[in-house]
Amino acid sequence: MAMDTTLPAERAQHWSRTRRQPTAFGRLFDSKTFLIIACLLPTVGLLGVFLTYPLGLGIWLAFTDGTIGRRGQFVGFENFEWLFTDPIFWNAVFFSVFYTTLATIGKFALGLWLALLLNQYMPFKSFFRAIILLPWIVPTVLSAIAFWWMYDPQFSIISWVFIELGLRTTNIDFIGSEWPARFSLIVANIWRGIPFVAISLLAGLQTISPSLYEAALLDGATAWQRFRYITFPMLLPILAIVMTFSIIFTFTDFQLVYAITRGGPVNSTHLLATLAFQRGIPGGELAEGAAIAVSMIPFLVFATLFSYFALARRKWQQGEGND
């Protein structure tokens, strides 16, 4: 109200003054270069210091003889030469590959099946979808402890059911000996991985246009043909990405094995990550642990290249589809 009594010129001056005030600071933010640097700084800083540098440091550590509390000397390939003669290391390599292969096949077969089931018309669909994600939301270690309890040599509920049904007379030895322990861990990993695969693939399925299925039905395609020639090719790009992630994170898995068997019995279920931890942190042999961790890198590079070529294939497919 007081403004109305002032002269128009004065008012204009007042107006322009308040406008000029933020420009000193504002202009700095209007400079695009400054803005880009300011915006990227936190991310680049965090990732540079806590991701890129440790990655380099880890590779360097693998070529030294450092232990906890002692800076190591460069020793060349000594750690690797030593590891390559170590049967426990080769066992961990074998089990990592075996674990990843079987768990990935299991997760994707069952996950795809579940996604196809959920993609059908049904009541309470979003409720089912919500419930199914639960194993993936809950901390892995905690559900792994539940599996550990279910795999208990004496009080396993699974053994109890089998005995009650008359299928067995003795308790099942889940984690007490080499091969059963390996398969038990793979089952636990598949259990944990199904929800992620199913929900991701469901999202992929929902992007497939129903008109394609209508056209196929009109042309007389069977259910299998519709799956083989429509669903699967359309799902392939997302399948490739989800699979890459799944392979990388299954291969470098740590929690599940550490919680259920800690690498036992007799080191038979060590993955590379658990072996690296055991040697590196409680064992104190930092350099050796780092060398084991670094030896995972070739496998990861392979998985990433797989993803890259799958993506390239996606572009190629889209190009063909447009013709």
Next chain:
Amino acid sequence: MSNAASDGPEAMQWDSRARRVVTLWVPLCCFLFILLFPFYWMTVTAFKPDAELYDFATHNPFWITSPTLDHIRKLLFETSYPSWLWTTMLVSVGATFLSLFASTLAAYAIQRLRFRGSQYVGLAIYLAYLVPPSILFIPLATMVVQLGLFDSPMALILVYPTFLVPFCTWLLIGYFKSIPYELEECALIDGATRLQILTKITLPLAVPGLISAGIFSFTLSWNEFIYALAFIQSSENKTVPVAILTELVTGDVYQWGALMAGSLLGSLPVAIFYSFFVDYYVSSLTGAVKE
């Protein structure tokens, strides 16, 4: 094409009720049973008295005849469980806010400021997501010791963004992409500064994306294990997943009741959190995959 006539009955048969039960409901129920059974078993064990827990002969193990809160009472009052919960909460909230701050700015820069090489920065951040913690924890442990952060929750708050930021950045790039650029241009013409555009136009419109990224980061931080195991030594600074495995597992006789009670209580916060934001979880999970 010649057998198109025989297609009608086949399509109808596909929809018949009996077939639907066999192909849809039976497998779906099997999946649900298998996926949920460990949680049921966890809950049942947590409320069973020890006498029932180790005696399958006289008590049906699937049911509790005399439920007890003993294990939970023991957990809350005889261990440092409350302090583990507090540390986990602190670390998760801290890491989530730090990651959200960094990734919002980065995603805005990459998607909206469009400088030369911005797609390479995006690619580099995507590649950072493919570097798993299992490779980094040994060198990070030596760094944490050198920085004097060993055994401090601060170490976790600083390290967790390494796997949260790449994920959140990709999620938010997708969200920013969905906001019309014209809105920003209008604001620019009206004389808004870049900072004003970000805080008053882009961010409010990206709130669903921010919520998705936030709850996702919170869950991932809550569930993180290997860094927390490697960087924290003293009992009271441990996070829930690590503490349950290292503090409650003592000797050769496992206290299954207490272990399951601990697992249940440690899972509940994320499960409750999840039940409120289911749609955001699904959209962030699928959004990040589709990117």
